[in-house]
Amino acid sequence: xSSIGTGYDLGLFFSPDGRLFQAEYAYKAxxxxxxxxxxxxxxxxxxxLEKVVTSKLLKPRVNNRIGSVDRHIGIATTGFIPDGQHxxxxxxxxxTSWRDNYGSPIPGTVIADxxxxxxxxxxxxxxxxxxxxxxxxxxxxSEGPHLYMVEPNGVYWGxxxxxxxxxxxxxxxxxxxxxxxxxxxKDAVKEAARILYATHDEENNKEHEIEMTWxxxxxxxxxxxxxDELLQEAEAYARRIADGEEEDIAMQE
Amino acid sequence: MxxxxxxxxxxxxxxxxxxxxxxxxxESTDAPIQRTVQPIVTGxxxxxxxxxxxxxxxxxxxxxxxxxxxxYDVERLTKVGDxxxxxxxxxxxxxxxxxxxxxxxxxxxGNYGDGYALQPSYIHEYLxxxxxxxxxxxxxxxxxxxxxxxxxxxxxxxxxFADLRGTTYSAPAIATGxxxxxxxxxxxxxxxxxxxxxxxxxxxxxxxxxxxxxxxYRDARSLNKFSVATITPEGIEFQTDQSVSSKWAxxxxxxxxxxxTV
Numbered sequence: 001x002s003s004i005g006t007g008y009d010l011g012l013f014f015s016p017d018g019r020l021f022q023a024e025y026a027y028k029a030x031x032x033x034x035x036x037x038x039x040x041x042x043x044x045x046x047x048x049l050e051k052v053v054t055s056k057l058l059k060p061r062v063n064n065r066i067g068s069v070d071r072h073i074g075i076a077t078t079g080f081i082p083d084g085q086h087x088x089x090x091x092x093x094x095x096t097s098w099r100d101n102y103g104s105p106i107p108g109t110v111i112a113d114x115x116x117x118x119x120x121x122x123x124x125x126x127x128x129x130x131x132x133x134x135x136x137x138x139x140x141x142s143e144g145p146h147l148y149m150v151e152p153n154g155v156y157w158g159x160x161x162x163x164x165x166x167x168x169x170x171x172x173x174x175x176x177x178x179x180x181x182x183x184x185x186k187d188a189v190k191e192a193a194r195i196l197y198a199t200h201d202e203e204n205n206k207e208h209e210i211e212m213t214w215x216x217x218x219x220x221x222x223x224x225x226x227x228d229e230l231l232q233e234a235e236a237y238a239r240r241i242a243d244g245e246e247e248d249i250a251m252q253e
Numbered sequence: 254m255x256x257x258x259x260x261x262x263x264x265x266x267x268x269x270x271x272x273x274x275x276x277x278x279x280e281s282t283d284a285p286i287q288r289t290v291q292p293i294v295t296g297x298x299x300x301x302x303x304x305x306x307x308x309x310x311x312x313x314x315x316x317x318x319x320x321x322x323x324x325y326d327v328e329r330l331t332k333v334g335d336x337x338x339x340x341x342x343x344x345x346x347x348x349x350x351x352x353x354x355x356x357x358x359x360x361x362x363g364n365y366g367d368g369y370a371l372q373p374s375y376i377h378e379y380l381x382x383x384x385x386x387x388x389x390x391x392x393x394x395x396x397x398x399x400x401x402x403x404x405x406x407x408x409x410x411x412x413x414f415a416d417l418r419g420t421t422y423s424a425p426a427i428a429t430g431x432x433x434x435x436x437x438x439x440x441x442x443x444x445x446x447x448x449x450x451x452x453x454x455x456x457x458x459x460x461x462x463x464x465x466x467x468x469x470y471r472d473a474r475s476l477n478k479f480s481v482a483t484i485t486p487e488g489i490e491f492q493t494d495q496s497v498s499s500k501w502a503x504x505x506x507x508x509x510x511x512x513x514t515v
Contacts, residue, residue, distance in 0.1 A: 068364045092364060096357065103353070225366065 011126040022130060023123045026152035029079050029132030035167035035199050036078035037175065038136040039192055040147040040160050041183040044216015045138035046226075047076040048192040049165075050199070053207040066213045066225075070095040072105055072140050074213045074223035078165045079133035079152075087135050087150075090118055108139030108146035112156050120154025134164035138223070140215045167199025174198055185218040189226055193234035197242045210235060292344035292395040294318050296329045297474040298432035299340035300464050301401045302440050303410040303425045303449040304457035307485035310401040310412075311461045311495075312340045313468075315476035322476065330480050332489060333359060334371035336402045338482045339380070342429035343396035343417065351394060354383065373402030377413040377421070385419030393417040397429035401484060408486035410449070425449045428464075431472040436464035454483065466497045 008014075009021030036049035047066050066076040067088035075091055077084025094114045098106035115135060122130045135150040149162040161175030174195040183191070189212065196210055212231055215223040226234075294316050301310040316324035329348070330340045333355045341348040358379060362371050377400040387393045397416045404411035413423040426440035426449070443452060443460045452460075461481060468475045477497060483490040504510045 064366065068366055070360055071363065096360075099357070099360075 012123055012128075012130075013126070020123060020153070023153040026130040026132050030134050030152065030164055031166070033078045033080075033165045035163065035165040035171060035196060036076050036134065036136060037163045037171050037192060037195055038076065038138055038147045038149065038159065038161065039175070039178070039183070039188045040138075040145050040180060041185055041188045041216070042181060043145070044140055044185040044188075044214055044218055045074070045145045045147050046185065046188045046192050046212065046214045047074050047136055047138050048196055048210060048212040049076055049078060050167075050196045051209045051211060053209055060209060061211075064211060064225075066211055067091075068213075068223045069111070070099070070105055071222050072215060073108070073111055074138045074215050076136040076138070076213070077133045080131070083131045083133045084135065087115065087119075087131065087133060091115055091137075105141060107143065108137070108141050108148070109143075111139065112137050112146070112148035112150065112158075115150050116148075116154050116156035118154075119150055119152065123153055136162060136164075138213075138215055140217075140219075140221045140223075145216055163195075167196070170199045171195050185214055185216050186230070189214065189230055190234045190237050193231070193238035194241055197235075197238040200242070288392045289344075289347075289395060292347070294323060294345045295474070296327065296342050296345055296348070297430035297472065298436065298468055299329065299342050299397070299399045299429045300432050300436055300440060300461060301340065301399045301412045301427050302444050302452075302457060302460065303412055304444075304452040304454060305450060306454060307403050307408075307483060308401045308410045308412055309454075309457045309461055309481060309483050310338050310340050310399060311465065311479055311481040312342075313465070313476040313479040315474065315478075316345045317474050320473065322474075325476060325478065328480060328493070330482050330491075331355065332482070332491065333376050334362075334402075336404075336408070336484055336486075336489065337371065337373040337376050338401050338484060338489065339376065340399045340401070340429075341396050342398075344394070347394040347396050351380070351383070351396065351398070355380075373400050373404045373411040373413070376400055376402075377411075377415060381415040381419060381421045384415055384417060388417060388419045399427050399429060401482075403484055403486055431474065432464065432468055435467055435471055439464050439467070454485075458483075462497050465495075466499060469497065469499055 012020060012022050014020060034050050034052060039046040049065060065084060066074055069075055069088065069091040075088050077087055091111060094111060095106045119131050122128050130152050132152060137148040137150065139146045147159050147162060148156050149159055150156040160180040161178060163171035163175060178191060192212060193210060212226040213223060214226050296316055299312040301308060310330060312329040314325060314327055315322055316327040327345060330338050331352055333339055359371060380398055384394055395417050399414055401412045403409065412427050413421065414427045415421045425444040428437045428440060440460060465479055469477045479495050481492045481495050
């Protein structure tokens with residue numbers, strides 16, 4: 001890397017060609033993290049991420065990485081896990097403060113804006129480091145469903161489908177094929193499982209666990225985990241498709 | 254110096270020792286801080302009793318401004334979590350603040366997503382601590398609260414009381430406000446000596462209705478429009494706009510009713 005040895009990557013200040021190396025390095029922390037996707041459908045939003053099971057001793061299905069904020073917001077993060085937990089905590093504080101001041105749930109666009117601004121602050125001072133996470137903010141409010149992705153430099157865009165982490169390229173290719181304006185939440189759960197399975201590396205097939213939550217009409221506007229039954233159904237569907245494709249390839253050969 | 258001159262300062266703190274000149278206390282011209290010393294807009298009776306399958310709690314929809322029946326559509330029962338109802342008598346604005354606290358608590362607990370749900374006993378403990386803390390600040394939430402629900406894994410009927418002084422107690426039947434005097438004996442007749450364990454839902458409701466009727470006849474801070482919540486292990490049944498029949502023909506013979514002729 002051309003930056004190494006110049007010193008411009010040792011603090012949060014611009015290099016002569018206008019780059020903030022620390023902020024860029026933060027993206028590297030996410031690039032190899034577990035895959036996380038968000039799908040905004042007609043009637044709600046789905047958050048899904050895939051966790052590599054690093055030890056058989058870990059208790060399954062309890063070490064969650066998608067957090068609830070207020071009742072109507074879900075935040076999935078991928079990258080540095082503790083950074084993600086801090087983002088969720090911060091979001092909860094913002095939501096509580098909004099409620100204390102205005103007595104109503106915080107709008108999706110506001111929570112995304114507040115988080116974006118917060119993350120951006122950590123690219124302004126040499127005494128801190130930026131967040132090594134991509135945060136997916138899923139909300140369902142009076143304006144309908146929203147999906148935002150907050151990046152390590154503080155930028156946040158609204159998406160119909162978003163992906164980050166190791167399998168993001170494959171996932172984005174798959175997401176582009178979806179018809180978001182007519183997609184329903186229940187179908188999107190299946191699609192999310194399918195897309196996560198499609199990102200699997202065949203050679204290095206470690207054991208995985210899928211964590212999936214949703215918020216929208218199907219959940220009365222409350223952010224909750226996708227019910228076990230539906231998730232298993234979706235995973236079975238995803239597995240069938242993944243196996244089917246393998247057979248197709250085998251037959252072609 | 255005479256003896257009488259000395260008596261004038263007996264028992265008084267000596268200003269120049271305790272509050273030397275230039276100290277804040279001496280110079281302060283602020284009026285003393287005033288705390289809430291009386292409720293303003295108030296609700297009166299809340300009734301709750303256990304019965305065989307769960308608990309029943311009721312409160313009328315009146316909020317009074319002194320003796321004026323000011324608001325007729327105030328809901329004084331609040332659902333908290335999946336199996337708890339909190340009913341309130343006393344200052345309505347303080348009750349609304351307590352509702353905000355409870356909503357905050359509900360959201361905070363829900364965010365953990367760990368499968369644990371708020372139980373009536375937890376909510377009662379929380380409320381009693383809030384009330385007691387405020388009493389110790391001499392700035393109480395001016396309420397009498399009844400927490401009713403089905404508690405814990407076994408969904409046991411639960412009824413408990415907490416008030417502005419931080420007092421708490423639990424009993425098979427509890428009432429606040431005027432119902433504490435007029436309705437409680439009737440509620441106790443239905444529930445005491447473990448009779449609540451065989452009390453049917455219909456009988457429990459009949460008891461509530463009878464209490465409401467007596468209150469409507471005799472308590473000038475009551476209204477014949479009330480809500481009844483029934484909490485059983487199956488869930489909460491919330492009935493609004495309830496009323497009871499009443500006869501007023503006898504009233505013309507009552508002194509003080511209607512236009513005075515004497």
